[in-house]
Amino acid sequence: MKEFTVKFNLCDSEYMTALRLVCGAVCSVHGLNVDDLEDFKVCVTESAIILKNCGFCTCTVLFKDDNGLVCEVTGEGGNPKEGETELSLALISALVSDCEISRRGEVINKVTLKV
Numbered sequence: 014m015k016e017f018t019v020k021f022n023l024c025d026s027e028y029m030t031a032l033r034l035v036c037g038a039v040c041s042v043h044g045l046n047v048d049d050l051e052d053f054k055v056c057v058t059e060s061a062i063i064l065k066n067c068g069f070c071t072c073t074v075l076f077k078d079d080n081g082l083v084c085e086v087t088g089e090g091g092n093p094k095e096g097e098t099e100l101s102l103a104l105i106s107a108l109v110s111d112c113e114i115s116r117r118g119e120v121i122n123k124v125t126l127k128v
Contacts, residue, residue, distance in 0.1 A: 016077040023065040023072055023091075032074065033058055036084070039076045045128065052108040053128055057084055059101040060124035064088035066096030067120050079127070081111075087123045095119050 019035055021028045036057045040050040057074065064072050069088030077083050098121060105112050105126070115123035 016075060018073060018075045020071060020073050020089075021061065022070070023061060023088075024070055029058055029061060032061055035074070036076075039084075040082065043078070043082045045082065049128055053082070053084070053126065056105045056109050056112070056126050057086060059104050060084075060086035060126065063096070063098045063101045063121055063124060066098060066101075067122070068092045068094040068096060069122070082128050084126045085123060086126075088121075093117065093120045093122065096121075 017039055019032075021032050033054050036054045037050060040053050045053065061072050061074075064086065067088060068091045070091035071089045073087045073089060075085040075087075102114070105124070109126050109128060111127040113125040114121055115125070
């Protein structure tokens with residue numbers, strides 16, 4: 014699989030459904046089983062919610078193959094600030110074994126997931 018990038022508006026919750034659909038399609042092409050696919054979709058969506066809660070107005074989502082499926086969700090624009098992330102981070106850590114959180118100061122600005 015080659016790299017695939019999409020950009021989403023975080024201010025409109027309707028785009029979260031589109032993000033889940035894109036993620037599901039990429040996971041399917043990558044050959045993930047149904048359980049892993051569903052868990053990964055939840056994690057990608059929760060990553061976008063983290064960035065929204067941290068004040069970003071858009072996010073860029075990069076899917077790539079790097080000895081497994083990797084998804085980088087990066088916040089852009091808006092007024093970045095510390096936000097409520099505890100529940101989303103707990104869900105992500107329960108569902109994927111490999112997650113990296115990047116911060117700019119105290120603000121989460123990127124979540125990288127790998128299965």
